[in-house]
Amino acid sequence: MAEIVLTGLRKTYGKVTALDGVDLELRDGEFFCLLGPSGAGKTTTLKAVAGLEQPDAGRVEIGGVDMDGVEPYDRRVAMCFESYALYPHYSAYDNMASPLRSPRYKVPADEAARRVGRIAELLGISHLLDRNVGELSNGQRQRVALGRVLVRPADAFLLDEPLSHLDAKLRQSMRAELKAIGAVERTTTLYVTHDYVEALGLGDRIGVLREGRIVQVGTREEIWERPADTFVAESFGKPRVNLVAGAAAEGGRFRTPDGEIDIPLPGGAAVPPGRSLVLGVRPRDVALVRDGRPADGAAELRGRVYVTEILGRHSEVTVSVGESRVSLVVPREDAAGLGRPDPVRLAVPTVERLLFDPAHGGRRIAP
Numbered sequence: 001m002a003e004i005v006l007t008g009l010r011k012t013y014g015k016v017t018a019l020d021g022v023d024l025e026l027r028d029g030e031f032f033c034l035l036g037p038s039g040a041g042k043t044t045t046l047k048a049v050a051g052l053e054q055p056d057a058g059r060v061e062i063g064g065v066d067m068d069g070v071e072p073y074d075r076r077v078a079m080c081f082e083s084y085a086l087y088p089h090y091s092a093y094d095n096m097a098s099p100l101r102s103p104r105y106k107v108p109a110d111e112a113a114r115r116v117g118r119i120a121e122l123l124g125i126s127h128l129l130d131r132n133v134g135e136l137s138n139g140q141r142q143r144v145a146l147g148r149v150l151v152r153p154a155d156a157f158l159l160d161e162p163l164s165h166l167d168a169k170l171r172q173s174m175r176a177e178l179k180a181i182g183a184v185e186r187t188t189t190l191y192v193t194h195d196y197v198e199a200l201g202l203g204d205r206i207g208v209l210r211e212g213r214i215v216q217v218g219t220r221e222e223i224w225e226r227p228a229d230t231f232v233a234e235s236f237g238k239p240r241v242n243l244v245a246g247a248a249a250e251g252g253r254f255r256t257p258d259g260e261i262d263i264p265l266p267g268g269a270a271v272p273p274g275r276s277l278v279l280g281v282r283p284r285d286v287a288l289v290r291d292g293r294p295a296d297g298a299a300e301l302r303g304r305v306y307v308t309e310i311l312g313r314h315s316e317v318t319v320s321v322g323e324s325r326v327s328l329v330v331p332r333e334d335a336a337g338l339g340r341p342d343p344v345r346l347a348v349p350t351v352e353r354l355l356f357d358p359a360h361g362g363r364r365i366a367p
């Protein structure tokens, strides 16, 4: 077990800045998810921790020890890449046990068998242990590769999109297993993903990486309810958060340029009238109003259906409110019969409204 502390990590490849001053602290035994779009620097961060890439500047500490000059093999971390190198002519068992036979991690054969057996069971691959890896599916191979990492005694696991080749159902069950392994082993785990559902489901805490910088670190509730900026807000949730451009108006209100949306500012934000703002509301927080008035505290918007799309048992309805668009997710039957350009009324509840400042990179200013 060990905490991992990254300070001011920088790494450039020619003209590309992969890491632009990454600061991150992982607590001992924590399951930490690093989320970011393609090219954000996730893999580079992992490699810097593993010692496979030398940062141009900054420091990596594992368990309180500065890793400068420490060889990858001496860092006591186990890393699993998205592309996994297995021995195709060996059995799954031998692949998983191979690290435990190397001089560095050598454990007695019965201990190795016990470790491999336990991890294989957690990963749901016990029945595959005798098969040659060359005969396995991609998803099965990915689990063997993950197993090979998890059997090793290590202070930290570094996992790079380890579930990317699994189908949706298997991913979901594997998430539960990984969480269980993390809890049992209490081993600090740095888990890289670009899938927000995975990050929310797995991470004790989540770090959001953008263009080589950490933009926010927090629990799933903090990241979801109090995103640091519009980038983080847009990174979590499907359909995406509604971001509506407008400005502060007299009396503590938010107004779009055409005046069609004119509602109280969230969280009693004190913003001088005229200042540009972006209002954020998640589609699942917006409701259709059929009769009467919206519930207490909710603001009413009037618009016309622009498009509807069925998402399984729910439908996404996109509504034009003047020049702005607002999406909402409602039970499928509630949207039945709705089509362009039917008039609709929407309720936007108070508490879920977020306010961002477009003049400062879209950072959240309320609540």
Ligand SMILES: Nc1ncnc2c1ncn2[C@@H]1O[C@H](COP(=O)(O)OP(=O)(O)OP(=O)(O)O)[C@@H](O)[C@H]1O
Binding pocket: 013, 016, 017, 018, 036, 037, 038, 039, 040, 041, 042, 043, 044, 045, 194
């Ligand atoms: N060996 C390399 N040579 C040149 N450029 C590189 C190298 N490795 C990474 N990069 C660049 O550095 C940036 C960050 O890459 P990195 O692989 O860390 O991103 P990532 O967040 O893991 O992306 P993905 O989700 O696509 O794997 C990218 O612009 C990438 O093209």
